[in-house]
Amino acid sequence: MTDQSYNFAYLDEQTKRMIRRAILKGIAVPGYQVPFASREMPMPYGWGTGGVQVTAACLTPEDRLKVIDQGADDTTNAVSIRKFFQRTAGVATTEATAEATLIQTRHRIPEHPLTEDQILVYQVPIPEPLRFLEPRETETRKMHSLEEYGLMHVKLYEDIARHGSIATSYAYPVKVEGRYVMDPSPIPKFDNPKLGDCPALQLFGAGREQRIYALPPHTQVVSLDFDDHPFQATKAPHDCDLCGASESYLDEVIVDDAGNRMFVCSDTDFCRSRREAGHAGRLTMQEAAE
């Protein structure tokens, strides 16, 4: 069911054009935050208005859309955004990563490798990687233009001095093509290695902060670190209790009042397709045995 009272994918064509210009500029200068005249959307700021606007500007009627939040297709906000585009654009949707042409995500990169026929759109709360070191936008823009990233390295160094390792576990800063330091959105640092040399186009939209940035296909993306403290992509030291995967990012779920836990893939599509292919984890094997 498409809602005919709004333009295709909700935004009017002039607005989409303005957003596409910002996207093109972002692609031309990878990692640079392009200001854009973000619109008020019919969902609140913080719910993914930036990602929704980027998706709206990129969608064509032929697209097949997948929306995930925390890696899952069935979390409430993913459902809500998917429904929004079903209603306003009438596009086909899917939960299968490989079948999607455009994937909007919050906080995860899918486990299944992406291809050059896909666009990955990230929802970004705070696009400025230097924000928590310097609250003023006027200052941070200057720091980016002068490539003055000393403050960030000092922060990482202080982490090591104080805690023995870098105490950032998500939204872990990266350097793009040796130039701009970029916030990869609050993905776990486990996902950082997938940012670099990715065949898909990666677009980042921050609605409230009015910024769009991009990683064109096969861009060099390096997570910040030191030679003697190299970057490490970490996850819970377990296998998925449902599909047995050892290399996927896991959610920890408290399963009873005694505080017992299970670990399951955060990427629901990845987990399901593995189970369908016959893989099993600790709990599925237990169930089968019972």
Add this chain to the structure above:
Amino acid sequence: MYVAVKGGERAIDNAHAFLAEERRGDPAIAVLTVPQIREQLRLAVNRVMAEGSLYDPDLAALAIKQARGDLIEAVFLIRAYRTTLPRHGFSSPVETAQMHMTRRISATFKDAPGGQILGPTFDYTHRLLDFRLAADGDVPPAPTAPATQGPVPHITGFLNRDGLIETADRDDTPPPDLTREPIELPADRALRLQAITRGDEGFILSLAYSTQRGYGRTHAFVGELRIGMVEVEMDIPELGFAICIGEVELTECETVNQFKGSKTEPPQFTRGYGLTFGQTERKAIAMSLVDRALRWKELGEDFTGAPAQDEEFVLMHADNVQATGFLEHIKLPHYVDFQSELELIRKLRAEAAAASQKEAAE
């Protein structure tokens, strides 16, 4: 019991149905109509129009009803609607000297041409609950007087003749539009005023209050506060002249601020300006104080570090639709990030425990 956040689709539909039922309340009570809200909760309607940046009392009343009286939610509904509207053009600047005033007061002169009109104000009411309102709503008609004819000049204009107040020269530079371009800092005064007039009343009020208590003090008096209807005119290219396309109610506040002079400016009174939709005088007064505080640079004053002087702080945090969205989004699932924090804390704790064990062994 563990309750999964997954399986969202049915949960969302059910939540919406529950919300609609709660909005209606007890079906034995008559349903509230939009015209009732528009007429009897007019100050709420005004606030929603002012912060929603859309002058439409009917839509604002509808938004208040839909939002169950949550005014920030109502402002959000209006903004989300407003942004879909096509732009047909721009009006000419409104002439507030031509305002048909329902209220006009000056704190700086006992009387002035045009007179003082108290109008429909709470100012001198005693704040005693009126239990008659709980019984019935009928009121006798208020006394009337003939309206002042012709334009009523602004009071600050009289000060201007003696050079006692800074001049405010006519400036026809097209103002920037923060709904069509991203805010870029430093902002000019037109952009600042635009952001403040649609900013949250509570936030602007508190900032203004902070200047009165010494954080960026500017010694403001209300030179003039006027409320009334003004005609909105627009140039129609096919006609070749401007015609009136409607009327809006505005509140305009001009403050007169003490100023001892600076390195660049002579001693004279300075101005703060507030202009808001509807009868929203708390907001208009607060706006004029914050406007004046933000003008420290052009007047050659010192930046004392006061929040109300800090343009970036004020402009980036004044919008309640942005603020409430970002604040409340932290209730959305964050378990992927939380998981990575869990891993980190466990690792750091294990390392700390190992280190203290080693220390104890030594």
